[in-house]
Amino acid sequence: MPNQQTAQLLDGKSCANSCREELKIKIDEVRKRGFRAPGLAVVLIGDNPASQVYVKNKVAACKKAGIESYLHQFPKDATEAQVLNAIEELNDSDEVDGILVQLPLPGHLPTDKILHAVRPDKDVDGLHPYNLGLLMAGKPGLRPCTPQGVMVLLERYNIPLAGANAVVIGRSNLVGKPVALMLQEQNATVTMCHSKSKNLEAITRAADILVVAAGRECMVKGSWVKPGAVVVDVGINRRVAASGEFELVGDVDFQEVVQVASLVTPVPGGVGPMTVAMLLSNTFLAYQEHILPKG
Numbered sequence: 001m002p003n004q005q006t007a008q009l010l011d012g013k014s015c016a017n018s019c020r021e022e023l024k025i026k027i028d029e030v031r032k033r034g035f036r037a038p039g040l041a042v043v044l045i046g047d048n049p050a051s052q053v054y055v056k057n058k059v060a061a062c063k064k065a066g067i068e069s070y071l072h073q074f075p076k077d078a079t080e081a082q083v084l085n086a087i088e089e090l091n092d093s094d095e096v097d098g099i100l101v102q103l104p105l106p107g108h109l110p111t112d113k114i115l116h117a118v119r120p121d122k123d124v125d126g127l128h129p130y131n132l133g134l135l136m137a138g139k140p141g142l143r144p145c146t147p148q149g150v151m152v153l154l155e156r157y158n159i160p161l162a163g164a165n166a167v168v169i170g171r172s173n174l175v176g177k178p179v180a181l182m183l184q185e186q187n188a189t190v191t192m193c194h195s196k197s198k199n200l201e202a203i204t205r206a207a208d209i210l211v212v213a214a215g216r217e218c219m220v221k222g223s224w225v226k227p228g229a230v231v232v233d234v235g236i237n238r239r240v241a242a243s244g245e246f247e248l249v250g251d252v253d254f255q256e257v258v259q260v261a262s263l264v265t266p267v268p269g270g271v272g273p274m275t276v277a278m279l280l281s282n283t284f285l286a287y288q289e290h291i292l293p294k295g
């Protein structure tokens with residue numbers, strides 16, 4: 001009998017487009033009141049081809065939304081001092097509301113030190129310890145884009161979170177830890193799994209909502225998923241397809257999981273576009289704090 005698709009797509013691309021259109025309307029409204037454009041500075045170091053594509057997409061997305069972007073490119077042998085000086089200038093610039101340092105950095109540069117040099121009110125990636133601390137404390141602030149994108153996607157699809165069993169695979173500061181905190185904030189019962197977790201399949205089979213951010217190609221099989229679960233695949237893995245071309249695949253075995261889950265994100269077209277949309281919306285949040293009168 002042929003396999004039958006049962007799950008619907010959690011369509012990150014179209015959800016991200018809606019978020020971006022709504023944001024453009026908000027930005028246009030503020031501009032009509034005579035304020036300057038929001039500004040996002042992007043710091044790109046080295047020649048990682050994936051990073052170059054991501055940055056190009058982010059710059060194009062800024063333009064569409066009415067956000068000025070300022071691209072600061074450095075060669076792969078840029079020194080720590082050069083990068084820190086550039087960040088200091090951007091911290092002081094009145095036109096720059098957000099500073100994004102594209103990761104990964106070349107190996108000789110201290111990632112944490114550089115990320116922590118970004119002023120917290122311009123930290124649109126939400127990775128500064130100050131902003132991660134606000135998240136931990138349950139306070140509003142600039143939140144990491146990918147986890148925030150996961151949450152907005154779930155919200156827009158009206159996925160009930162209160163009391164749901166949510167399982168997160170991955171415990172990075174970038175995705176796993178913050179998404180677990182955000183799910184908990186929405187009253188889900190959250191289990192975090194990682195590379196040392198035992199009986200992973202038994203844990204994931206109990207999940208109403210499964211968020212996977214492990215960076216392991218097609219790791220989650222259909223048999224790992226509870227029938228009717230909602231599956232969010234954060235993973236992005238590049239591999240060579242049968243055609244010889246590169247293709248992107250997630251951490252979830254989509255062909256299998258689509259037959260078991262009720263909703264599942266595709267890769268590409270799932271969490272990736274939501275990440276970019278959240279970067280823009282964080283830039284707008286930072287902008288509002290910078291330009292709008294308080295109260």
Ligand code: NAD
Nearest residue numbers: 146170171172175194195213214215234235236271272275
């Ligand atoms: P990371 O390498 O920092 O962390 C991976 C986590 O997965 C670790 O906590 C590790 O313990 C866990 N893990 C690894 N192998 C495992 C296994 N076999 N079983 C259980 N847990 C395991 O990665 P990251 O930065 O969190 O990114 C994860 C994935 O998400 C990557 O594929 C990355 O490319 C992707 N990503 C996508 C976006 C997006 O916009 N869609 C953004 C960021 C990261």
